Amino acid sequence: MPSPTTEQIRNALQQEDVARQSHQKRDRINLGQIERWLSGLTGGVLLGYGILRRDWIGATMAAVGSALVVRGTTGHSFLYQGLNINTSQQERQNATSIQHNQGNKIVRAVTIQKSPEELYHFWRNFENLPRFMQHLQSVTVKDLTHSRWVAKAPAGKEVAWDAEIINEKENQLIAWRSVGDADIDNAGSVHFTPAPGGRGTVVKVVLEYKPPAGKAGQLVAKIFGEEPDTQVREDLRHFKQMMEAGEIPATEGQPSGRNKQ
Amino acid sequence: MRALCWEGVHKVRVENVPDPAIINPRDAIIKVTLTAICGSDLHLYDGYIPTMERGDIVGHEFMGEVVEVGRGVENLKKGDRVVVPFTIACGRCFFCQNNLWSLCDNSNPNAAMAEAMYGYSASGLFGYSHLYGGYAGGQAEYVRVPFADVGPLKVPAGLPDEQVLFLSDIFPTGYMAAENCNIHPGDVVAVWGCGPVGQFAIKSAYMLGAERVIAIDRIPERLRLAEKQGKAEVLNYEGTDVVQALKDMTGGRGPDSCIDAVGMEAHGESIGAIVDMAKQKTRLSTDRPHVLRQAIQACRKGGSVSIPGVYGGFLDKVPFGAAFAKGLTFHMGQTHVHRYLRPLLERVERGVIDPSFVITHRLNLDEGPEGYEIFKHKEDACIKIVLKP
Numbered sequence: 001m002p003s004p005t006t007e008q009i010r011n012a013l014q015q016e017d018v019a020r021q022s023h024q025k026r027d028r029i030n031l032g033q034i035e036r037w038l039s040g041l042t043g044g045v046l047l048g049y050g051i052l053r054r055d056w057i058g059a060t061m062a063a064v065g066s067a068l069v070v071r072g073t074t075g076h077s078f079l080y081q082g083l084n085i086n087t088s089q090q091e092r093q094n095a096t097s098i099q100h101n102q103g104n105k106i107v108r109a110v111t112i113q114k115s116p117e118e119l120y121h122f123w124r125n126f127e128n129l130p131r132f133m134q135h136l137q138s139v140t141v142k143d144l145t146h147s148r149w150v151a152k153a154p155a156g157k158e159v160a161w162d163a164e165i166i167n168e169k170e171n172q173l174i175a176w177r178s179v180g181d182a183d184i185d186n187a188g189s190v191h192f193t194p195a196p197g198g199r200g201t202v203v204k205v206v207l208e209y210k211p212p213a214g215k216a217g218q219l220v221a222k223i224f225g226e227e228p229d230t231q232v233r234e235d236l237r238h239f240k241q242m243m244e245a246g247e248i249p250a251t252e253g254q255p256s257g258r259n260k261q
Numbered sequence: 262m263r264a265l266c267w268e269g270v271h272k273v274r275v276e277n278v279p280d281p282a283i284i285n286p287r288d289a290i291i292k293v294t295l296t297a298i299c300g301s302d303l304h305l306y307d308g309y310i311p312t313m314e315r316g317d318i319v320g321h322e323f324m325g326e327v328v329e330v331g332r333g334v335e336n337l338k339k340g341d342r343v344v345v346p347f348t349i350a351c352g353r354c355f356f357c358q359n360n361l362w363s364l365c366d367n368s369n370p371n372a373a374m375a376e377a378m379y380g381y382s383a384s385g386l387f388g389y390s391h392l393y394g395g396y397a398g399g400q401a402e403y404v405r406v407p408f409a410d411v412g413p414l415k416v417p418a419g420l421p422d423e424q425v426l427f428l429s430d431i432f433p434t435g436y437m438a439a440e441n442c443n444i445h446p447g448d449v450v451a452v453w454g455c456g457p458v459g460q461f462a463i464k465s466a467y468m469l470g471a472e473r474v475i476a477i478d479r480i481p482e483r484l485r486l487a488e489k490q491g492k493a494e495v496l497n498y499e500g501t502d503v504v505q506a507l508k509d510m511t512g513g514r515g516p517d518s519c520i521d522a523v524g525m526e527a528h529g530e531s532i533g534a535i536v537d538m539a540k541q542k543t544r545l546s547t548d549r550p551h552v553l554r555q556a557i558q559a560c561r562k563g564g565s566v567s568i569p570g571v572y573g574g575f576l577d578k579v580p581f582g583a584a585f586a587k588g589l590t591f592h593m594g595q596t597h598v599h600r601y602l603r604p605l606l607e608r609v610e611r612g613v614i615d616p617s618f619v620i621t622h623r624l625n626l627d628e629g630p631e632g633y634e635i636f637k638h639k640e641d642a643c644i645k646i647v648l649k650p
Contacts, residue, residue, distance in 0.1 A: 111355075113353065113354055113355050113358070199355060200355065230373070233373065234373065237372060237373075240366065240367065241351075241366075241367045244351060244353045244354050244366070244367055245287070245351035245352075245353055245354070245367040245368075245408070246286070246287065246333065246353075247285040247286055247287055247333070248285075248370075249285070249349075249367060249368050249369065249370045249385060249394070249407060250284050250285060250370055251284075251370055251394065251395050251396055251397070252284070253282065253284055254281055254284065254396070254397045254405055255262070255264065255278040255279045255280065255281055255318065255397055255401075256266065256278060256314075256316040256317060256318055256397060257264070257266030257267075257268065257274070257276040257278060257315065257316030257317070257318065258314075258315065258316035259278065259279060259316075260266075260276045260277055260278050260316070261277045261278060261279060
């Protein structure tokens, strides 16, 4: 077996991310809530009545009934799938800046050998975040719940958005969403949970984002779209390193035969 | 400064490169006074460790004098004489706190790469591929040491470099290999490979209470050293059925523990060993686990197989059925060097052991490329080479 090169491993990592994203897009739920309930209830009645009849008509009714029950409980219609219809998204409430299943979702966790209190307070001071989030340029806190975020984009450009905190439990949870005219709509939460047996704290990040359409979207996709999952993973790793070791390990700037004198 | 750089398979060169500088607060810069070529450096030299890049400075066994410290290092100062563990560890993560230093969570800048290959990343290492962090190594005039507040050990002025240098790797590595054997009174320990790590494993096994140690190799001078210095019974595997011979030497029981101090580039005489060689040469496999197979086969029921030898990838035809049937215990991994520094320095100070007994060649750093060739081909009765920058 040939030894993989650095480049091959990096490519494999990227492919893994692409595969994960396309998997997330193949979301199976394509029925709205009301339709799911109707399906389930009708199916249940048909199934019960069909079984009681104990004849061929009853058997057919039971079969159709069970299909409807499945349709209702899973929220998935094969007919709708074939017709490319999805009634599940139209009725969502506008609770966050991104409607459910409308953006890309990332969930990542890391375990850090520190107390939830310490980690929460470091994170809650958003101006600390660019210290370990590679693509963030700055976060400016405006008031208790509002802040302005600026991220680096290629070719010296930047993207920016305003964010507000929509939920917060001290030492446990912070949830936010972008507001107003954001370059990139996003919403997320970070959860701090004690790990068992003195193993520190589990820090879980849930992030949803939706790049805008058009040219700006392409630019944004370049920084957020290509490997956002890798980015969140690396950001969390750097958070852990900063909190535990007090610094992020680095080799940039060290000598090698590639920069010989 | 001058540094030994990896330039491709069987190619290392002394280059003039910039001096290292402090990058992180917990860094120190060490002026190297003595460094050594390790058997595991030969895996890099032979091209079997993935993710080496042209120009990488190699070397992970070194000691020297502190010339600069970062603002996060309070226990060291300019002029301190230190020996440096080859494993880089933060001292504060779950693994460091549980004395598993070579598994440190926070010292590999390329952890994502290691995760893709191994599931999780172990610690960074000096001069040992980008998979292990891409840190510049110590076969150089100067080296940057990260987490210098927990790694380097100050050494007493009375002890010469040659007696403390090997605390950086091979002495602790041999010692941990013996410790991993879980030795009880009356135990027989078999050690495959009488290179430097094997030699230290032999001595350490006796220190930890082994009744007998049997050393296996084919190189006459290495077997002689094992016999003379290590007080081991020796077995030349050439023309010998090793498993049967070990059975005969242990009253039909088999050795209580088996140490594989050879690793991924094992030589052997069986058909399996020849097939391994062909597959590795043609890149059909990554490792030649001939010794590991023998160790599993030879080990007594319920015994321990301890593996200080380095493996890199996927191993073919490992007799796992035998391991399972006999209820063997396996211990392996990079050495948790930090754990052993003080206790082993104390043994050197007390004169229990003089680690310089393995040195056969003393060269200048500029002669490094020649040294790799001599060491690789075991020319000139070579066992261990130290380099002076």
